[in-house]
Amino acid sequence: KAVVALCMQASLSIKAGYTLLILSDRGVNESYAPIPSLLALSAVHNHLIREKTRNQVALIVESGEPREVMHFALLLGYGASAVNPYLAIESLEDMHRDGHFPPEYSWDKVFKSYMKAVDKGLLKTFSKMGISTLQSYQGAQIFEAIGLNKALIDRYFTGTASRIEGVGIEVLAREALMKHQFAMREPSDS
Numbered sequence: 111k112a113v114v115a116l117c118m119q120a121s122l123s124i125k126a127g128y129t130l131l132i133l134s135d136r137g138v139n140e141s142y143a144p145i146p147s148l149l150a151l152s153a154v155h156n157h158l159i160r161e162k163t164r165n166q167v168a169l170i171v172e173s174g175e176p177r178e179v180m181h182f183a184l185l186l187g188y189g190a191s192a193v194n195p196y197l198a199i200e201s202l203e204d205m206h207r208d209g210h211f212p213p214e215y216s217w218d219k220v221f222k223s224y225m226k227a228v229d230k231g232l233l234k235t236f237s238k239m240g241i242s243t244l245q246s247y248q249g250a251q252i253f254e255a256i257g258l259n260k261a262l263i264d265r266y267f268t269g270t271a272s273r274i275e276g277v278g279i280e281v282l283a284r285e286a287l288m289k290h291q292f293a294m295r296e297p298s299d300s
Contacts, residue, residue: 117157143290155189179231
């Protein structure tokens with residue numbers, strides 16, 4: 111239900127004249143679990159394509175999930191115009207403040223090094239696929255899904271190849287709720 115509501119909200123936002131849509135999981139609390147960022151993005155991206163309104167907006171993902179190159183590659187490949195990996199950045203800030211980097215590394219250097227590593231990793235990923243620009247890669251959905259059922263792929267990852275069936279949206283929802291419950295539990299004394 112939440113994914114469908116997110117898609118409807120995106121449509122309404124476009125009708126209201128918005129040109130930037132931010133898909134964020136910052137509103138997570140004890141009552142609200144996040145929709146997995148790739149699912150949320152791909153669902154909205156493909157929904158807007160079906161409505162023929164996708165070219166009217168930029169989709170920005172603000173999430174605690176992306177940390178490594180493949181996470182960024184998937185989000186960009188499924189339509190993200192930009193990605194804000196706020197939790198990775200906050201983690202690096204904490205590590206810098208706690209002295210986990212050499213003293214000569216300023217916060218600015220740590221941040222720029224992380225972004226440079228992600229950028230270089232993305233360029234390497236593109237080039238291995240024979241793609242030379244981000245624009246050609248964005249939204250191309252050139253991955254193969256393994257372990258997702260046809261109904262899930264047809265609705266939310268439209269056009270993605272999949273030779274091996276698997277779980278549906280119900281399992282993804284259950285896993286998201288389990289992760290959320292684990293994250294929100296009270297710490298034990300052990």
